[in-house]
Amino acid sequence: MLMEESLLIEKAVEGDLDAFNQLILTYQDLAFNVAYRIMADEAAAADATQDAVISMYRKLDSYRGGSFKAWFLRIVTNACYDELRRQKRRPSIPLEPETDEGDPIESPEWVADKSPGLEETMMNAQLEKAIQDCLNKLNDKHRVVMIMVDVSGEDYETVAEVIQSPVGTVKSRLSRARLKMQECLQSRGELLPHQFRLNNEEKDD
Amino acid sequence: MIRQENVTSRDLELLNVALDHALTPQEQVEFDQRLCDCPYLTALYRQQRRLKSTMGQLPSCKVPHNFTLTRAEARKAKRGGFLQPVFGWASAISALLVAVIFGSQLIFNNVSLTAPMSEDSAQTTMLREGPPTEAVPEEGAGIKTMASEPVYLLNWNSGYYGIGGKGGGSEVYDTGGVSINIYIDPNALSTGETAAMEGVGAGEIIEPAPTEVMAIPEAEILPETIPTVVPEATTVPTPSTRVHQAPKIYGIDPEKVGTVLKETPNLSLAQLEQPAAEQSQADEAVKSKPVVPIQVSIGLLAAALIFGLIWLYLKVKS
Incomplete structure (x- = not known):
């Protein structure tokens, strides 16, 4: 696999578009999901990932070896940061349905799946939404580390290469991010499904 | 109620490493011991494990869609990637050139302002201000005292010997409003003839060139101070072995005391001031003239701005 990847990288650097596309296909799921967790929006994540791919193709000459996955993720996270900065400069209003009082309906009824297992699906959706909200409250540096380690399951070395910092920095950021995440989820514990409440010791293994 | 007392940063560090299953055997022993000792740490560890598990299970x-690039997209990406740095560098180089041009002009202007005036431009000396002072003969000085009224001394007599030594010009002594040029024939001095000067009016006045004189008001003439201008040092010792000939004695014609000799004919007072004024204007023109034409500077500045804007546009667009 690594031999094949290094061969593809070599060809891509020489200008072989097919080899480059092959590499993109290998890592696009991971890159898109990291972008999606950072951006919390599918369309924005897709834009950021596409921007990152174009940027990678331009910068292929500057690729100096190392983990291609880490390089790809670094460019994706940078694209996400750029997109987030753009969004902060030009905030957009989401097209969500509103109640009679003007409050947005976060989980409109017409979106809900009417198929069997509805309760479980709703609970999972609530949990995911709570986690994503808490992730969004973290600062960018903590969020990226937590997404890559706890959501994507990357190791410390890869994350350190992505954020271009020592492994110790990754550990310390991860520690703070987890504590903040826990505080955030506990603060909204009543909104979470019972079995997912973090302070519910009976459910612990 | 679980308390977070006794939980150290080391405990939190081990907790995080344990969550990622990266503890060494030694650390594992240490962490297990801490879990036994601290119920809060145990609860925290359980909660964090649950959190990590939950996050890992996020769908x-x-x-x-696939994020692969088509041939057209790849060409476009390469082209955009080529143009942006080109405009960026062009803008940076233009801005640098503008900075160098303006900086060099600033430096040159400052240097020329502080530079001393050339001695060549001081051929016409003007004495304008200051009260009459005592005549203080000084070796090598062109002007000894300042006159109370403007007196123009035209004493540039190249080739003549002035009193007090050889030089490009004659020695001038100001006697409080009257300036006198005294000439000694160099040929006579070089042949060893005695050139004794015994006092004002004792010899014969020989004017070396036809000159035009400018009259000085009589009230400003102080003839009694004139003898002080003849130093004894000008007497050349006569070797005893030489044949004594009748010396040529140069002195001051008392009838012409109070006149100023001028060797530049056909020039009025206004014309005399003109060279200095022209020189000053020429100096100013040289100082104010930019090293690089201003059009070039403006062009470079405009280029820097335009290239910079294009670079910014391409950056935002990409």
């Missing part, structure tokens, strides 16, 4: 999103 992954399916990519909306």
